[in-house]
Amino acid sequence: MIRPGLTFKLSVLLACIGVLASGATGYYAYRANRTMLVNEAEHSLLTSTELLGQRFAASIDDVGSDALVLATMPSSANVAKTDDGIDTNAGRERLAQVYASFMVHHPEYLQIRLITKQHHGLELIRFDRDADGIVRVQGNDLQEKGQFAYVFDTLAFSPGRIYASPISVNHEYGAHAAEGKPTLRLGTPVADANGTVLGVIVIDIDLAGMLKRLQSDLPSDYQVYLTNEWGDFLVHPDPAKTFGFDRGRRVLMQDSFPVTKPLFDQSQSEVLVNGLSRPRQAAGQVLAFVRRPFGGSEGSRFIVLGLAKPLEDVLSGAHLLGDSIVRMVLIFSLLSVMLAILAARAVTKPLHSLAYAATHLFAEHAMHTLPLRRTDEIGVLARCFDRLRREIKAQMDVLHTKQRELVHLATHDTLTGLPNRMLFMEKLESAIEQASRREEGLAVLFVDLDRFKQINDQFGHSIGDKVLAAVARRLKQVLCSADVVARLGGDEFIVLIEGPRVAEAAPGIASRIMDTLNEPLLMDGHSMTVGASIGISQFPDDSGTAEELLLNADAAMYAAKSGGRCGFLRYQDVLEARLREQMERSTRVHASAELTQGREAEPTA
Template sequence: MKVWAQGIAVKLGLLLAAVGVLAAGLTGFYAYEASRDMLVNTAKQELLTSTRVLSRRIAVSREEISRHLLVMSSHPAAVQALLKPGDLAAADQVATLFAQFMGANPAYFQLRLISANDYGLERVRVDRRDGSLQRVQGPDLQEKGHYDYVADTLKLAAGETYLSRISINHERGANAGQDKPTLQLAMPVRVAGNADNNAAAALGLVVVNLDLNGMFSMLKADLPPSYQVFLANGEGDILIHPDAQKTFGFDRGQRQLIQDEMPRLTELISDASIQAVFEASEGAHALEPIVAAFIVHDIRVRSSDGRMVLGLAQPLDDVLGRTRELALSTLQIVAVLCLLCLLLAIGLARAFTRPINAVSAAAQRFALGLPAGALPLTRKDEIGSLARNFAQMQEQIKEQLADLMRKQEALEHLAQHDMLTGLPNRRLLEDRLDTACAHARRHGGRVCVLFIDLDRFKQLNDRFGHDAGDAVLKIVAGRLLGMMREADTVARLGGDEFVVLLDSQTQMEHVAAIAEKLLACLTAPIAYEGHQLQLGASIGIGRFPEDGQTRAEIMAKADKAMYEAKAVGQGGVRFYSPSQV
């Protein structure tokens, strides 16, 4: 009887030990697989969010370059230099303006003012050469009328931007940009003040040669070092790649296509999809195993190639590196548990069954994303240690996920708010204005936009420096927020331009009074380092539905009204009216 009991105990102990080992192994397996899947999925979402933010930053950079071109193409000296080619003073003034923009923008290889006459002769040209800026004059100025970007830009209306294909620059005289990846942006120069401005022939154009690699290096600076950047044109030709040998294959008479390296991108190239998130580890052109996110990026300007494919990738080893410590800890726990099961299973079979099953069930629930439930955390044996390590593992994963969510929210906030003042930026303002117009259109309401441009801000910047300018912009933003209600939106478009979107409950008869109060607030002196700085503002007002049916129309009308107020005299308020056009 005793032998039989001992045999049953041994067999039961061995069986329970085997069950315990199996349960421990399953626990480790489910925990590892669950953590791996969650980390990979989180990495995919983080990459997709970062790719979208990068796309928005590229769009913002392109808009900033367009604003630079608008300033240069509309400058009176540029018009004078084209109207009177012999006016050396105007040409010198344009060259100085070009040098200032190139000094502030290291990605600019070259700035040129090209005439529509004389076979597209360069009138003013400033190059970046050997780390310094050099002006090209006299016989070194070249005729560029045979290049497509000249003819295509001259056809554009005033203020429209031409964008070339991204290619290797083989144009003679490119200097620092010679034989390097280059992007050209250009804008026509037309006579200002002409009521039929777009119909008049363009006098010439301003064109900037942009360092593609330099621009993307600056954009990538805020990304994690392990992130890899990819860029391809609409046909899939690789333009930016971690392996520089694969870029611009068409320039060497061969095609290096992104869809050949990553077949999952075929739908993006064929315009069947706008984004792709995946793991890549196989294929004839496979990279090291990576997690990648790609989107279609639209240029949205006059361009020979308006669609690009932009992507970010991260090595899979970097993503899973956070699970190695967890896997080692789980393996150690499983080994300890196996040893204990072999030694104590006969006498403690019943005691072991319940807690092991509880831990196994908790691991399964955790793998399914459900609450783990109660764990035997108070036990003083190895099972309690397993439960506590499992709970610690769960907390670590939750903390990692929470940290990733915070980073994602920070990226979203950065994409929608001005970095200097913390106010909503143009993108968020446009979203809210679109929503307000749609609501007003449905319910018969009205929308009002106040376009604010500070007066004398440039003089303040020139006299006291950019630090003073930034401090003043923050004070102005604080004053605007203090004056407006919580339901109103105060946004900064850039520079010294602000926009106030009034709440839909605002009575139209009160708008003028609100604008006057804002004007009085903005003209109040500002104390800065012992100085009393005096600013002013010009405010233009656009309304829905009186001034337009879309966000773009209302913003344009408010902008025109502001310029009308500024033209009459600094420090004024003006509603848009058709007579202003």
């Protein structure tokens, strides 16, 4: 049986892939575009809803601030103290002018009232709004309002707190233009200097007028929904569904849109829903709802605000794109068939895999692309290439291991394992560059063992080598991990110390090194003490180059050794000692010259 050749297989495979890919891409592009448009519409609606809610809450807060301003005016407390309802002083008239000014500058205010605690909540100052403008109610037209919640609840508040009433339709008799309108009342206590509540300030707000002003800049195709904390519609595209509680037939948002129930349970603050993914809950619409508290921190008043946009308007661009995608899929399907035939002849896919593996010879992920399970010539070639790669990699691993060993032997002392002179000088030069940039110092400690020659002569080179290894271990133990210790050769060691306060720390470290090297060593049953002399040179005080720092530390070490073993000296101390010797020598020469001159002058006299 003749098996299909590679060209035929690839032709069929690539043709099918091309047709499926073009169709799937077109379908995905269409669905993705629809989803993207809906998501953008949701985001836009949510942003607009949050902004509208913020504006509403800010407007309510502004009204509360106005109420506080009026309540804290001294004249408000003075007027509220009067025992009767008759204007007995000019202060009431001046206060009335202030109230009238607030009504003029805030067209959404339907009423502003000062109500006393006495006389069953008698209105002392009252301004209403009617079709002709602002009306002041006086005399016998002033009413007792003590039976209303917005009066007796506010009287129970402490000064400075704001009472927010439920949003309702105003049915109070004689309220002028406010009668029959959706109204929100804000109240705050009026108190004297002792904090005694004397009355309340109540401001009635035209809720419909406020919302109309707040939503004036929304797009024309947006629909607005607004409910109170119980879910009663206050604003609805269908006016017949608003204020149902006032007509004995309640229409609730959570019944019309079940997805909004978490908003009223206060378990969520915002809800998004669209008719594309949830057609039963948002038929033909994209909706965004937010819960927004208002009236400050008093009580639990909140509104639920929603915006909606027709889904058809949102998806209008997707329908045009869908028609274009269908035409493009047909064209690309034909092109994919022709390209599949050409690609099959070139056998590009397996060759690309081999080329990628060849250019990433030692990358394990590149080997996963090799077609090792193929039964044709490409598979044989891939398996041969994989075996060759493994052999080359094994040889390279051996070479790298040997190379690392050679590098370590070239830069470290074979006996102690410490860095040798070459590696130490590289580290010292690098440390000098870093210290120069950071404007810090460093110190070099030259350590020379005092009694190593006697130990080596007495016990032999084998014991001497063990002593050097033990000294290296002790130096590592006494130094910090950031410090560098190296062996220069013989019984000479060198230490590099870095840090911002290295000048103060270097003598202490040298002292610890001397103490640890003065402790007895036990080698093959023999107890011995090595001891050391140490010279210290510092950057930048003693030198700015690595070689000079090493030479200066060496010179300080020899000075310490000549002054008595088991000691340490700084190079600055050596320079000061030399300077003193020069000064003393100069003094002696000068004194000798003066004595000689005196002796020569005596016979002449």
